[in-house]
Amino acid sequence: MDYIELHKQFKENSLFGRYITSKDIEPLLAKFSVDVIGKSVLGKPIYKYTIGSGEIKVFMWSQMHGNESTTTKSVFDFLNLINSSDELGQRFLKEFTFCFLPMVNPDGAELYTRENANKIDLNRDSIDLSQPESQLLRQTFNEFKPDYCFNLHDQRTIFGAGSAGNVATVSFLAPSFNENREINEVRSKAMQIIVAMNEELQKHIPNQVSRFDDGFNANCIGDQFTLLGVPTILFEAGHYPDDYYREYTRKMIFIALISGLQHIYENDIVGDKNAVYFEITKNNMVFYDFLYKNVKINYDGKEIITNFASHYKEELVDGKIQFNAYVSEIGDLNGKFGHYQYNAHKMIYEDSLDNIPKINQKANFSLGKATKFENGVKI
Numbered sequence: 001m002d003y004i005e006l007h008k009q010f011k012e013n014s015l016f017g018r019y020i021t022s023k024d025i026e027p028l029l030a031k032f033s034v035d036v037i038g039k040s041v042l043g044k045p046i047y048k049y050t051i052g053s054g055e056i057k058v059f060m061w062s063q064m065h066g067n068e069s070t071t072t073k074s075v076f077d078f079l080n081l082i083n084s085s086d087e088l089g090q091r092f093l094k095e096f097t098f099c100f101l102p103m104v105n106p107d108g109a110e111l112y113t114r115e116n117a118n119k120i121d122l123n124r125d126s127i128d129l130s131q132p133e134s135q136l137l138r139q140t141f142n143e144f145k146p147d148y149c150f151n152l153h154d155q156r157t158i159f160g161a162g163s164a165g166n167v168a169t170v171s172f173l174a175p176s177f178n179e180n181r182e183i184n185e186v187r188s189k190a191m192q193i194i195v196a197m198n199e200e201l202q203k204h205i206p207n208q209v210s211r212f213d214d215g216f217n218a219n220c221i222g223d224q225f226t227l228l229g230v231p232t233i234l235f236e237a238g239h240y241p242d243d244y245y246r247e248y249t250r251k252m253i254f255i256a257l258i259s260g261l262q263h264i265y266e267n268d269i270v271g272d273k274n275a276v277y278f279e280i281t282k283n284n285m286v287f288y289d290f291l292y293k294n295v296k297i298n299y300d301g302k303e304i305i306t307n308f309a310s311h312y313k314e315e316l317v318d319g320k321i322q323f324n325a326y327v328s329e330i331g332d333l334n335g336k337f338g339h340y341q342y343n344a345h346k347m348i349y350e351d352s353l354d355n356i357p358k359i360n361q362k363a364n365f366s367l368g369k370a371t372k373f374e375n376g377v378k379i
């Protein structure tokens with residue numbers, strides 16, 4: 001199947017970039033028969049969309065972390081597919097009953113924060129259920145009684161697939177249900193589906209798919225749902241070179257959703273791929289947005305050659321996300337990579353302050369006087 005072509009056909013073009021809020025999805029949801037299941041801390045509606053007549057029940061939710069919008073875009077692309085007359089879309093509705101919460105944390109989405117309006121990380125609230133958004137997610141889980149859960153997130157640009165300099169464009173996790181990270185039938189089923197999605201994604205993004213750390217935390221929703229007996233898959237949409245808007249990654253998540261769901265109805269999900277799952281490369285924190293190497297810095301008359309790194313902070317200014325680069329690390333930085341890398345060949349560092357890069361300082365500087373960098377990039 002030509003998944004790329006399929007995505008092109010069903011992509012929801014009104015959703016673009018990183019800042020996706022209720023205002024963006026409400027006109028789209030108006031086309032479907034959706035329920036409002038409750039309100040966020042700041043009173044925004046939280047929507048549920050149920051569709052399909054199949055026996056296999058799949059529960060998906062996105063943007064429980066407000067600033068993690070890539071998978072929301074992929075979900076709406078997927079909704080266009082299943083609401084079309086396309087053969088595959090129709091097949092999905094025959095095999096599955098889907099329940100979607102496309103935006104669990106609309107306040108965080110608006111504020112462009114991970115947390116909700118009470119500054120609580122909803123993915124660390126699965127025991128206390130202290131927040132209305134966490135309660136609504138759990139209530140939907142209890143009522144719908146899913147066979148599978150897809151827990152949809154974004155990850156930061158810091159992750160590599162392995163440690164050899166490949167970026168982690170998509171990461172997965174079959175969460176643990178206990179401290180010993182044991183494998184039972186439930187967890188094993190999630191692993192099998194991940195193996196199938198990885199196999200497909202490797203054709204599009206070879207060596208850029210990885211496996212998230214499986215340390216147990218019952219406060220995390222995926223761990224909790226696995227503990228409650230439902231195979232749950234964590235999807236992490238990550239960086240792809242020069243794709244800070246995550247439009248390419250959005251396509252990869254769409255492909256993952258489709259290939260994972262196809263695998264479920266085409267196969268017995270018995271969970272016999274544990275060993276293959278563990279062969280998927282591990283996620284490692286090896287990337288910076290910017291890495292400058294062999295930079296000469298004058299510390300009080302003493303010149304040293306070192307490296308330093310910068311990261312983008314995504315800052316919401318006047319309703320738009322700005323990518324602002326700040327110095328984040330100075331030192332050897334062995335084994336680290338930059339999405340943007342520059343070898344200064346011992347040129348001297350200068351800036352408008354005291355000519356020493358400092359953490360959290362804006363990445364505006366020059367190397368060897370003539371080579372200027374603004375917002376991290378050589379101009």
Ligand SMILES: [Zn+2]
Nearest residue numbers: 065068153154
């Ligand atoms: Zn997240």
